[in-house]
Amino acid sequence: MKWETVVGLEVHAELSTKSKIFCACTTEFGGEPNSHVCPVCSGMPGTLPKLNRRVVEYAVRTGLALGGKITVNSKFDRKNYFYPDLPKAYQVSQLYAPICRDAGMEIEVNGNKKVIGIREIHMEEDAGKLIHDARNNRTQMDFNRCGVPLIEIVSEPDFRSGEEVLAYLEKLRETLLYLGVCDCKMQEGSLRADVNLSVRREGEELGTRTEMKNLNSFKAIGRAIEYETERQIKILEWGGKVTQETRRWDDDKGESFGMRSKENAQDYRYFPEPDLLPLYIDDEWLQRIKDSIPELAHGKRERYQRDFGISEKEALVLTEHKNISDLFEAVSAKSGEPLEAAHLLTGEIMYLMNNANITPEFLAVDAGKLSVLINLVISGKINRNAYKETLAAVFDADVDPDEYIAKQGLKMVSDTNIVGDAVKAVLAENTEALADYRSGKEKAFGFLVGQVMKKLGGTGNPELVRKALKDSLSV
C-alpha cells in the first residue's frame, strides 16, 4: 500500500490596518525597538483593550471572500501562557466563537481541481519579538509587534501533497492581497504558516501528526513537508511511532527539530475575555463590509478579457499579483491603451523584473511614466528600440521619460532627407550586402535595415527606413 501525506494548515496573516487591534499604536513594520508601544499594548497594569473595528471588517471581508459563515455573535477569549514576548501573559484570541466558520477555497494542481475546507478564521493579537544580543549574551524584548492584528485561517486536513499546500498558499496570498487585508510579506512575518502533518497507508485512519513552525517562505514549506513526510514514513516503516509534538524547521540545515511533545503541552486555560463586550455584527454593518469587498483576481481576469480584449494568457499573468494588476489598471487608465499596457507588463516589465530578481510585491514603477512611454511609442514619437531603452531606464533609475529621450537623442527620426542620406551612405559602404541582395538573398535586406538604423542611432522610423531602402534598391 502506498503512503499518503495528510496536511492541515494554520495560516497567520497580519492585517494591514493602520493601528493595532486594541490600541492606537501604528502597525508599521520595523521601527526602533519599543517605539510603537503604549501602556495598552505593552500590557501595563490596569490598561484595557479597545477593539479596532477595522480589524473586524478585514476579518469578515476575508471570511466572506472565502465563502465562510460569519459569526454575527462573536466574542474574544484569553489564551493564557507565560512567555517574555507576551507582556500580559495572555493572548486575546477567539476560541469559542470565531468570527468565521466553514469557509473553503478551490485549488488546481496539474489540472485537477479540489476544494480545501477552511474550518475557521479567528482574530487575535500578535506577540512581541525577542532579540538575542550575542555580544553580551542577553535577550531583549521588542514590543512593537505586540497587538498587531492577526487572523488565523485554519484549514481542514485536506491536503495530500506539498503541491496542494503550495497551490493553496499561492491562492490564499493572492486573495488576501486583492482584499487589501494583508501585505503578505513572509520575510517580514506578515504571513506565516504552521504545517500539521501526518502520514498513513491509503485508506487507513489518520496517523499521529506533528506541527511544524518557523516556516518563512513557500520554498521552506515545500521542503519541510517533504522532509517531514520522509521522516515519519521512515519511523513507521521501522515499526516505530510518531510522537505528537511541535517541531521547529531549520531551513539552513534542511531539517526539523522537536520542540515540545504533547505530554508537556501547555494548558492554555482559555476563558472569555471579560474586558471586551461580546461582538455583535448587525445586518447593516455586514452589508457595508460586503460592499467594501474589492474585485478579486478571477473577476479581474474575466473583465480584462471581456472589456479590453486581452488574451487569457496575459490576463492570467496580470492578475497573478495585486501589485501587477494595480499597475496595469493605472497604466491603462492613464494611457488609454489597455492592450499596449498589457503587452508592456506581461512582456518587457516581467523581463526586467526577472533580470533584477524583483518579486511582484516589491515592484515599484511609476504608472504615469509608463503611460507616457506608451503614448510616445504609439503616436510615433519614439520607435520600439527607444521605447525599450527608456523603459529600462525608468525601471532602474526612475528617470523622467521625456528628459531621458531628449538627453539621449532617442526621438524617432522621420525626416525623409535624413533617412535618405543614411540609406545612401549605408549602400555605399556595404557593397557586398548589396550584391547579395541583388543576387536574390532576401536576408541581406534585413542586414541593411539594421545598418541604417545603426547609422541613425537606433532612432529611425522603421517603416520609413524600410521604405527608403526599398525605394533605393529598386532604382
Next chain:
Amino acid sequence: MFDLSTLTLAKLIRDREVSVKEAVCGYIDEIERTNNKYNAFITLAKERALERVEIIQAKIDSGEDLSLLCGVPIAIKDNISTAGLKTTCASKMLSDYVPVYNATVVDKLEQAGMIVIGKLNMDEFAMGGSSETGIFGVTHNPFDETRVAGGSSGGSAAAVAGKQIPLSLGSDTGGSIRQPCAFCGTTGIKPTYGAVSRYGLLAYASSLDQIGPIANNINDCAALFSLISGGDIKDSTCVSEKSFAFSENNEERMEGIRVGLPRNYFTSGIDSGVKEAVMSAVKEFEAAGAAIIEFEMPLLEYMVPAYYIIACAEASSNLSRYDGLKYGYRSADAKTLSEVYLKSRSEGFGLEVKRRIMLGSFVLSSGYYDAYYKKALQTRALLKDAYNRLFTQFDVIISPVAPTTAYKIGENIDDPMKMYMGDIYTVSVNLAGLPAAALPCGFDGDGLPVGFQLIGDAFSEEKLIRIARIYQNRTNYHNTTISAGRK
C-alpha cells in the same frame, strides 16, 4: 473643617472662605498625626498635592468653576493607577511600581479640580476582607484600633472614618467598598458594572470590579460619584452614556417606595447585633412610608462559590502579567527564565493571592472548566435573571452588608472559609453587576458600627441615592464620630 460635610467644605473653598492650601494642609497634618494609629495610607503625596494646590487656587481665584468638589482633597485606593505616584496594590510584587499613566477616574478628579493627596492601604491585590494581607501592614479600624477596618478597601474607609480625608475612592469586586464602610461607619457606593471606567484599575476580577466613592454621607458620595461616572472610550465595558447628575433633596418620606427584604438573609450565620441594627433600619423605612415586602432570596448557597470561582479564574489570568520581567519584583537569585517566573511570583505574592491564583488556574484548566467555571457562569446567569424578576417587584432591596461587625485583627486570618463566608451578602451584587449603597445604621453591643446596603436595579443609582438620602435625612448614624460611637 473635619466635622463639616464635604459639600459644605467645597462651598467654603469656592467662596474663598477656606483656601485650598488650608484644606489640603489641614488634612495632610491630620494624616501625619494619625497614620501610625490607622495605617490607612501607604503613600502620602505631599509635594504633588502642594503643587496642585497652587494651580487649583489660581483657577478658583480667577473665577473658574471646575466642579462642585473643586479644591477638595481626596485619597485613592492603591490599586488605581496614578501617573508618577507609586501604585502598589499593597503587594511586594509592586512595592516600587510607578505607573506612567493615570486611571480615567484620576484624570476626571484632577480635571474637576480635586487634589489627590495619597494612596490608601488595602488587602493585597484587593483579595481579602480585612486589609490585613498587604505588605504595608494591617489597617486599623478607627472605632477600635484592635479591630480590622474591613477590606479590601480598608484604608479607603478607615481614612474617611478617621477624618484623615473627606473623600476616598475604593474598588468593589465582591463587597470591597461596602464591607469596610459597614465596619468603619462610613457611606459608600458600589456602582453598576459599567457606570464608572475601570481603565487604570489594576484588575482583580475584570467582570466584577468597579471603582466607587466612600464618604461620610450619601450626599458627599453622590457628588463624588457624579465626577467619576460616565462613559470612557478606553473601557469598552463602561457603557453608561452620561455621568450621574448630582442634585440634593430634603425629602423625608418614602410613600410608594417598595422595599424588598430577603427573609433568608436573617435566619442563620448573622450576629444578633447586626440583625437588630439592620432591622431597625427596616423599621425606619417603614416609618417613612415605604412598603416592606419580604421575600426568599434564591441561590443563596451558590453565591459565594460562584463568586470565588469566577473571581479567582479572572484573577489567575489578570495577575499573570506580574512575571518579574518588565516591572515589579524580580527574585534576586533567579538564573533561568522559568526561575524568574517561579521565584519572582512565589516570593512577590502573598499567601492569599497565591491561593486565589491557584484556585483560579485550577477551575480554568482543561477537564475542570466545565465542572467549575462553566457552572459558575450558569449560576451567575440564573442570579441575574432572579434579580431582574425581583426588580419588577421592588424599587430597592435592603440587606445586611456583612454577617458580623469588625472583628479583631488576626482573628480570621487563618480561616479563609470563614473569611469567604463573610462575603455572603455582598457578592451577588457584583455577580449581577448591580449598584448598591452601604449606609451606617447603628452599633452593636461593642459599640462597633453596623451597616446595611440598599441594592438597586442596574443603572438605578439616581433612585438608590435618593432613597439612601431620605434615610440619612431621618437618621444620624452617619454623623456619629469615632469617639461618640464607642462606648
